[in-house]
Amino acid sequence: MxxxxxxxxxxxxxxxxxxxxxxxxxxxxxxxxxxxxxxxxxxxxxxxxxxxxxxxxxxxxxxxxxxxxxxxxxxxxxxxxxxxxxxxxxxxxxxxxxxxxxxxxxxxxxxxxxxxxxxxxxxxxxxEKAxxxxxxxxxxxxxxxAEVQPSIDQLQEARWQGLEWRMDAELALGRHQGLAPELTGLIAEQPLREAFHRQLMLVLHRTDHQAEALAVFRRLRRTLVDELGIEPGAGVMAAHQEILRPRAAADAAATDDNAADAAAPATDDNGDDDGDHTSTAAGAVGAGLPRDIAFFTGRRREIERLLTLCRVSTFDNAVVPIHAVDGMPGVGKSALAMHVAHQLAPDFPDGQIFLPLHAHTSGRSAVDPADALVTLLLAVGVAPQRIPSGLDARSGMWRAQVAGKRILLLLDDARSTDQVSPLLPGSLSTLVLVTSRRRLLALDGAMPMTLEVLPPDEAAELFVAKSERVELAAGSGSVTELVRLCGYLPLAIHLTAARLRHHRTWTTADLEADLEAAAGRLAALHTEHLSVAAAFDLSYRDLAPALQQFFRRLGLHPGGDIDAYAAAALNDTDLTTTRRLLEDLEDHHLIDEPVRGRYRMHDLIREHARSLATADMPDGSVAQDPALDRLLSYYLHTAHRANRHFTRHQSTSTGAGHNTAPSTRSPELSTEQQARAWFSAEQANLQACVEYAATHGCSDHAIGLPAALHEFLRTQGHWNQARALHQLALETACLTGDRRGQAGALVHLGVFRRLAGECAVAAENLHSALELYRTLGDRLGEANALITLASVEQLTGNHQGAAERALSALELYRALGDPLGQANALDHLGTSQQLTGKYQGAAENLHFALRLYREQGNLLGQANVLTNLAVVQRLTGQYAAALEGHHNALQLYACQGNRAGEVSSIAGIGLVQEATSDYAAATESYRRVLVLYRDMGVPVGEARTLAHLGNIQRLTGSYPAASDTLQQAVAMCRENADRRGEADALNMLGWLLAVSATPAEARACHTQALDIALVISSPLAQAHALEGIGASHAQEGHPDQGETWLEQARAIHRSLARSEDGEPAVHAGR
Missing domain, CATH: 1.10.10.10 (Winged helix-like DNA-binding domain superfamily/Winged helix DNA-binding domain)
Structure with missing residues (x-):
């Protein structure tokens, strides 16, 4: 058939x-x-x-x-x-x-x-065959x-192209005879098809009809100018130049390959096709890409991935290969796509087309799809008079024209899927690259690639390459800082490097100073025709008014990221509307979602959004903006809700307003895990809000937020951050005359200063807080301050004073009917008793506290008491029970995510291992503890752990290492006023000197330890010091004198019902 x-x-x-x-x-x-x-x-x-x-x-x-x-x-x-x-x-x-x-x-x-x-x-x-x-x-x-006309047009166009190729072949083969009449007839049918005119010009010229050849050129030029407003393309102009050249040169030009070169379409430096706009090569539309970036720098991973995906998808016969590169303004989407397109160009011999869609071009509207199709149809050789008027008709013709051809189409700066869809070919052999500032989510079959800012190393390489300063190195500190200030954004880096390139007397320090100006970073990122702010502003103008307002308000957020709940409070919209607005901004790449449900702005975009927001304010200040007040109130209310899962005792109010519910929904915080997750996610934001509130007159929030964060920061080991926030709260309360706020901040500061070993300052803070609470008649606040003061006095060795503080607090809690407070007081009382050797009383009070904590369902309290009971059990020789108690406490701390408590438990386990001579296991435990204490910034815990490591080194014969470690521990205890730790470390050093130095040197250390132990009423430290002094006398040959000291030590041990000792852990989890 x-x-x-x-x-x-x-x-x-x-x-x-x-x-x-x-x-x-x-x-x-x-x-x-x-x-x-x-x-x-x-x-x-x-x-x-x-x-x-x-x-x-x-x-x-x-x-x-x-x-x-x-x-x-x-x-x-x-x-x-x-x-x-x-x-x-x-x-x-x-x-x-x-x-x-x-x-x-x-x-x-x-x-x-x-x-x-x-x-x-x-x-x-x-x-000829075709x-x-x-x-x-x-x-x-x-x-x-209309349904079939595009396919018929494609066949017609293929015939015209075949005729062009045949004529070029005859010219190249020198077979000119008879071509002129045929070409004249073809021109009559296709008067705007430049190729036939070019070929006729060459035939006439090469058959000695130069005047007629020039007449053909003049007629064509007049027609193009009059009807289309364009000049002839490069192919015609090359033929015209051949005609005008002397004969010898023209003969040379007419031979073999040169004739064909005159037929090839050409591009100018901008990549615009200057060849035959009315011709096509049935697949060879010419190289229409703008020139590639010389010495393209960076994006190695993205380029490799995109090249691989494009080459794989080109051979996938299931779908038209479409790759959409999206990203924020200035991130380098067009440059990347252009660079990849140039590398792929050889794979698409039928041509490459670059079409800017101008979604974000200053002074221009986005290209209408119907107009874009005219450009595309002209690019593949459709005569202007044959282009239909309707969008669907043009789209159908475009698909027919490129059907079966291997063409690469680069659509740059697309506004939306609606703009792109009509431009997509239907041929599986084409490849489409699209760049857009928006995520083209509705573009069926498109493989997305979101371009992020550059990694720091590639950003530095780009800056050095574009600055053309040979003296700079990508790894230098100045370059590293400059690209950081540029936000690692390629456009910003280009502009900054260009300023350095064009101002040879400038240095990187000059640029750094410009960029570090508080309000000058965006202003500094510009050149003659480009600026980062302008790029951002074009995206901003593309937003609907409600979205513009939301964008401006997000710029006011003091923190680094935001979730939908906080954004709803900031914008005063419901959660559903807010989520839609966030998604819209993300689609425009004005924010991104690095973690599900959390959104952030690039630093430079945030600066732009904030400048737009302040421009709306009468005085240029955002301090009184109700949006920020809503945000701060939301954070304060939600932080107090989350804090209920961490509180150790009922808290006295530390600032007005925290019980006022926000107008918007807040997240689900019914479990401790949810509360911890919320605090962890918002931790940096809450600090930023405190800092903002403290400097903008928002005193309730500056005082209330640190109080709500206190327990979370304490249990998670973020102690330096907590101290800084409580200091801001204290300063704000003092400035505003908020005495209750002052007292609360002083108590919280006292807690963290004790943990940092600053016991004298901690005690001073707590005494001041006590005075304020008593003046205010706040008995709950007074009890809480007493408990904290007891823990300070335990650390400084005033165990009797600590017990008295705990008893006073216990009486207040009982009067207030506060069972949780009573449990806290009993825990502190039991610890004070343990430190003074009253083990039976300590165990009773600790068991009573454990029962109260269990009744209240307070896991943190249970873990703390189990830890303290384990200390008593170890000191009374119940090693198995002590080990079990520490492991149980560790599990409770771990399930709460309580880092500080976990460290305390591991330290306790190490002490049991040391007491039972399992030195290898103890060393491993202590090393873990040491790393954690250093990470958390707990010098007291670090010093005591070092002392025990040194003691194990002594027991295992590593005397030089033990000497270094123990001397470091003694020095650190003295620096942090840890008298108990100092006494124990001195005793351990004395035992070492007894075997590695002289008895006199050992006795000097034990004597110092004894003096401290007597001051702090530590019978265990006294007993150890007495033993060391007695042993040194015996070692010197005075056994009777030594026995006197040893008998005193034995008496203390008998009173403690114990003959050997370890070391209590630092109860950081308290």
Whole structure:
């Protein structure tokens, strides 16, 4: 069977033509032949047969026409019907060599390949073969049908291209005879097709008709200028120059490859096609990419990934390869896509097209898709007068023009999916790269790549490359700081480097000073025609008014990121609306979502948003903006809700307003895990809010937020941060005369100063707080301050004073009916008793406290008491019970995420291991503890742990190492006023000196330890010092004198019902 559509439709079975009964059957076959072996939807066939409004009976009628066509195409002995029904349509089976259009296209494909390699004999042979199949305009039966016209136009255009190639081949082969009349006829049919004019000019010139050749040029130029307003393209201009050259030079130019070069389209430095705008190469539309960036720097990972994805997807026959590169303004989307396109260009021999869509071009509106299609159709050689008027018609023609061609299309700076979709080819052999500041979420089949700011090392490389300063190194501190100030944003780095490049007397220090100016970073990031602020502003103007307002308000947020709840409070909108606004801003890449549900702005975008917000304020200040007040109140209220899971005792109010619920929803905080997760996520934001509130007159928030954060920061080990926040709260309370706020901040400062070993300052803070609470008549505040003061006095060795403070607090808590406070007081009382050797009383009070904590469901209190009970058990020789108690406490601390408590438990385990001579395990425990204490900034814990490490080194014979470690421990205890720790470390050092130095040196250390132990009333430290002094006398040969000291030590041990000792842990989890 042979089907012919390059002219009137015919069907021949090898013997005779097959009759086709009726025009609708002929139309049906014609449409199916334009899509051989591919499904054609039923609705498309109905539209071809009956137009845009088919009758109600169209479905049944179509089936009848298909049946008649099947009968007409039936073959003797054929097992498979020519037309198959498929879901939603029909497929016409066409074999190899059965359709003239397929043979025509195959011959042109061979001609194109030969044309690119300049095999002119093959070009001539294959174009003659293809053109010989052309009988007349294809399918005149279907003329005027919009549904099929693009496919017919494509065949017509392929014929014109074949004629161009044949003429170029004849010129290259020097076969000029007879070409002039043929070309004149072609020009009459296609007066705007520059290629035919160029070829006629060359034929006339090379056959000694120079004047006629120049006349052809003048007529063409006049036509183009008058009708299209353009000058002839580069190909015509090259031919014109050949005509004007002397004959010898012209002869040289006319030979072989030079003739073909004159036919090739050219591009100017901007990449705009200056060649034949009315011609196409049936797949060779020319290289229309702007020039690549010289010495492209960075983005190695992204380039490799995009190249790989593009090359893989190009061979995927399932979908049209589309790759969408999105990202914030100035991140380098266009540069990356252009660089990748240039590397892929050899894979697309039919051409590359660059089309800027101008979504964010200053002074220009975004390109309308219909106008963009005109540009694309002109680029592939469609004559202007043949371009239809409607968007759908243009889109259909565009798809038909590039069908089957290997073309790369780069659509730059797209505004939306609606702008891009009509421009997408339908051919699987094309590749589409799209860049946009928005996420094109509705672009079906697109593979997205979001471009982030540069990594610091690539940012530094880019700066050095663009500054052209040979003396700079990418790893230098000045370059590192400059790219940080640029936010690692490529546009900002380009502009900053350009300023350095063009001002040779400037230094990196000069630029750094400009960028560090509080309000000058964006102002400094500009050149003559570019600025970062302008790039941001174009994206801002693209937003709806409500989204613009939301963007400005987000710029006011003092912190680094935000969730939907905080954003809702800031914007005074409901949660659903706020989430939609956040997603819209993320789609525009004005914010990003680094972690699910949390959004952030780039530093420079935040600066721009804030400048827009302040511009709306009458005095340029945001301090009184109600949006910020809503935000701070939301954080204060939610922080107090979360803090209920961490509180150790009932808290007295530390500032007005924290019980006022915000107008918007707040997150679910019904469990301790949820509360901890919220605090962890908002920790940096809450600090930023405190700092903002303290400097902008928001005293309630500056005082209340640190109080709400106190327990979380304490248990998580963020002690330096806590001290800084409480100091701000104290300063704010003093400035505003808030005495209750002052007292609360002083208590909280006392806690963290005790943990840092600053016991004298801590005690001073707490005494001041006590005075304030008593003046205010705040008995709960007074009790809480007493408990904290007791823990300070325990550390300084005033164990009797600590017990008295704990008893006083216990009485107040009982009077207030506060069981949690009572448990805290009993825990402190039991610890004081343990430190003075009253182990039985300590155990009783600690067990009572444990029962109260369990009744209250307070896991932190239970863990603390278990730790303290384990200390008593170790000191009384109950090592198995002590180890079990520490492990149980460790589990409780771990499930609460309490780092400080975990460290305390591990230290306790180490002490039991040391007491039972498991020195290897103890060393491992102490080393873990040492790392954690150093990380948390706890010098007291670090010093005591060092002492025990030194003692194990002594016991295992590593005397030099033990000496260094123990001397460091003694020094650190003295620096931090840890008298108990100092006494124990001195005793350990004395034991070492007894075996590594002289008895006198050992006795000096023990004597110092004894003096301290007597002052702090530590019987255990006294006993150890007495033992060391006695041993030193005996070592010197005075056993009787030594026995006197040893008997005193034994007496103390008998009173403690114990003959050996370890060391109590620092109860950081308290």
């Amino acid at each position: 042979r089907f012919s559509l390059l002219g009137p439709l015919t069907v021949h079975d090898g013997r005779s033509g097959r009759p086709l009964d009726g025009p609708k059957v002929r139309i049906l076959l014609g449409v199916l032949l334009l899509h051989p072996n591919n499904p054609v939807p039923t609705d498309r066939l109905q539209e071809a047969l009956w137009g845009a409004h088919p009758p109600a009976t169209a479905g049944a009628s179509l089936k009848n026409h298909v049946a008649r066509l099947r009968q007409a195409l039936a073959e003797e002995g054929g097992d498979e019907p020519r037309i198959r029904t498929v879901p939603g349509g029909y497929v016409l089976r066409v074999g190899t060599g059965e359709l003239d259009a397929q043979d025509f296209t195959a011959a042109l494909r061979e001609a194109r390949a030969a044309y690119l390699r300049k095999d002119w004999a093959t070009v001539s042979q294959q174009t 053109l010989g199949l052309w009988r007349d305009s294809p399918l005149p039966e279907l003329a005027g049908l």
